[in-house]
Amino acid sequence: MKVITIGKKLVAVEQVAFVEPFDPSANPEFKPEKNYKGRIVMLNRDIVLTEQTPQEFASEHELHLFTEDSVAVNRAIVFRIETFEPTENFKPAKPYKTRLKWRDLTGG
Secondary structure (H helix, E strand, O other), X not given: OOEEXXXXXXXXXXXXXXXXXXXXXXXXXXXXXXXXXXXXXXXXXXXXXXXXXXXXXXXXXXXXXXXXXXXXXXXXXXXXXXXOOOOOOOOOOOOOOEEEEOOOOOOO
């Protein structure tokens, strides 16, 4: 198991689902003290911010990078991609077209 340090957190690379660009304007109430460039989503859906871009993180930790989306995924995880349509209960501000799904190590 490869463990890396991100800020004060120890993160097992095997627990990383994907990394995407971090957009501070998406949460205007959040005022980060650092210049975060990436948003790491863990298998359990916890979030860890990193000062590395998704491209840098993917290169260093051997994730697969989708260059046109600047998203890096863990090669060991089976993902499903579905089309996305907003629902009555979930209408995000961004115009998402797809949804990425995966299972954690316990199958959930």
